[in-house]
Amino acid sequence: MAIKIIYPARDTTIFSSSKAPPKSLPGGFFSGSVYANAGAAQVLKLSKTIDSTMSASSGLRTGDDGYPINLDRILIKFDLSSLSSSLKTNTDNPPTDGGTIGAEAEYFLKMYNATSPKQVAKSFTTNTHLILSRSWDEGTGLDVDKFRDPGYANWTNPTSTASWHTGGLGSGSAPPTSNPDADADYLNYYSGSNKVITASFDIGTEDMEINITPLVQPILSGSAGLPNLGFLVKLGHEEEINAKDYSEKLFFSSDTHTIYSPRIIVKYDDFIGDDRGYMLTDTPNRLYINHSKRGQLKDIKQITFGPTSTNRNMTSYLTCSIYSGNLSGTLPHGRPLATLSGGGDYLQDANLTCSRTRRGIYQTPLFQMSKSYLSGSGSGKFFDVWYNTKNASANFAITRSFILYTDDNYTSRVSLSPYELTTAIPGLQEEYRKDYDTDVRLDVYVRRRGRSLDDPSRNTMYLIYTGSYEIIDQASNEPIIEFDDTYSRLSYDVSGSYFHLDMSSFDRNRTYEMHFRYKVDGTIVTDNSHHRFRII
Numbered sequence: 001m002a003i004k005i006i007y008p009a010r011d012t013t014i015f016s017s018s019k020a021p022p023k024s025l026p027g028g029f030f031s032g033s034v035y036a037n038a039g040a041a042q043v044l045k046l047s048k049t050i051d052s053t054m055s056a057s058s059g060l061r062t063g064d065d066g067y068p069i070n071l072d073r074i075l076i077k078f079d080l081s082s083l084s085s086s087l088k089t090n091t092d093n094p095p096t097d098g099g100t101i102g103a104e105a106e107y108f109l110k111m112y113n114a115t116s117p118k119q120v121a122k123s124f125t126t127n128t129h130l131i132l133s134r135s136w137d138e139g140t141g142l143d144v145d146k147f148r149d150p151g152y153a154n155w156t157n158p159t160s161t162a163s164w165h166t167g168g169l170g171s172g173s174a175p176p177t178s179n180p181d182a183d184a185d186y187l188n189y190y191s192g193s194n195k196v197i198t199a200s201f202d203i204g205t206e207d208m209e210i211n212i213t214p215l216v217q218p219i220l221s222g223s224a225g226l227p228n229l230g231f232l233v234k235l236g237h238e239e240e241i242n243a244k245d246y247s248e249k250l251f252f253s254s255d256t257h258t259i260y261s262p263r264i265i266v267k268y269d270d271f272i273g274d275d276r277g278y279m280l281t282d283t284p285n286r287l288y289i290n291h292s293k294r295g296q297l298k299d300i301k302q303i304t305f306g307p308t309s310t311n312r313n314m315t316s317y318l319t320c321s322i323y324s325g326n327l328s329g330t331l332p333h334g335r336p337l338a339t340l341s342g343g344g345d346y347l348q349d350a351n352l353t354c355s356r357t358r359r360g361i362y363q364t365p366l367f368q369m370s371k372s373y374l375s376g377s378g379s380g381k382f383f384d385v386w387y388n389t390k391n392a393s394a395n396f397a398i399t400r401s402f403i404l405y406t407d408d409n410y411t412s413r414v415s416l417s418p419y420e421l422t423t424a425i426p427g428l429q430e431e432y433r434k435d436y437d438t439d440v441r442l443d444v445y446v447r448r449r450g451r452s453l454d455d456p457s458r459n460t461m462y463l464i465y466t467g468s469y470e471i472i473d474q475a476s477n478e479p480i481i482e483f484d485d486t487y488s489r490l491s492y493d494v495s496g497s498y499f500h501l502d503m504s505s506f507d508r509n510r511t512y513e514m515h516f517r518y519k520v521d522g523t524i525v526t527d528n529s530h531h532r533f534r535i536i
Helices: 081-086 213-221 237-241
Strands: 002-006 008-016 043-050 069-078 106-111 124-131 197-201 208-211 231-235 247-252 263-268 288-290 318-325 355-358 361-363 379-388 397-405 421-424 440-448 467-473 479-481 491-493 496-501 510-520 523-535
Touching: 002 081, 002 479, 008 043, 043 231, 106 213, 124 213, 124 237, 197 208, 231 237, 421 510, 421 523, 467 496
Parallel strands: none
Antiparallel strands: 002 263, 008 069, 043 069, 043 247, 069 231, 106 208, 106 263, 124 197, 124 231, 288 361, 318 379, 355 361, 379 397, 421 440, 440 496, 467 479, 467 510, 491 496, 510 523
């Protein structure tokens, strides 16, 4: 499993306030809250206050009690191009990009609370929408309180040459009951499904983390024709129109000098559990093969990722059969062995229908082999032969081998107390480049702790089937990637455990520390050894 973090390309706050009415300035500019910009401020601001000193006759937007209301809303945009280029397209024939991020990926918007010097809003909800109408500028304004920095985007204009359809992106309009028309500023509904993403705040100082997958997927797929113009974050519709004063809620912006910049956290499945080095009898196992040319993973020509189906137009796919070896144990021999896959009985000559994991990587389904194949011995060598059966012109075979063990004869399992474990990452570098090291494989070895250098058991490496990692910012001790049995799970293959890390997920000029958590014989053990790296 894997996690990728994307930081904002731009963000700002837009203001509607009766406290600073518009005023002309030299050069054709205007001052006042509706023309104010805060694109370089260190915080983003949500606010709703009621100005009881003015009446509805002022012409300003009013709440349920007739008094003018002052609203602050947040605009935030992320560059999603790296996600678009990383998406898996296994449903294409042939697969076109071989990315790692599949359709099952989830996308979370996280914004960190910033301390407010004023009264904090309590017991409220927020809505997050896709912006539909205009591209917008971030601007260079700094003032989120007195509105002294005119610029764009602002409440009335996204840029110097355009206007929102409605001030404040739909200010004052109730949520539509059907798809928005071409003049909508933000998306409230799409294809009949509610695409308003809501967050609730009780005490007002909470961070916000919301699942925005329904908003991101239509942009990435391109099927809906939706532009990536960013997100509008505002108070809930009811909060904006009722007679209650909500003061303000602050979040750190992308211009913060802390580590708490807003972010999209992408969680997706890149787990590989290759049992080639750890095959056990009468136990579900899975095998993988890597197909590479000149050191680069490449898809096998004319091979698609799965069986023929009416809507994929496939012409060829991989199958795998298991063979015993010849007398010298160097080549497969005889008929394919019976395997058990997907329940039922062991089937002779059974071909395992394989699938494409991502570019150049293919896997079998889970299957079992009988202990009877070992003829009374504790282990034996077998061959897995991969080939295609649907396209004679693309015929080929790839042969690999593995050792099959009974459970009693498998010697690489952990055989020591969990508290004797320590972790080694021999390939970990001191520094990584943020914009270049976007797919780093880190091999994780587990060995015995505290043995003398001349103790042979000191260098014995053990396989951990169930493990995960976390990465913290060393200076603040703040987790950047948290322990997760799904999304930060360690993969494993014949050489041991490993995971991939995208270094663009981390801030420059900061040091990070890795920790590991393992499950050994039902016991959870955390290794907080100081495995550190720095981003440059």
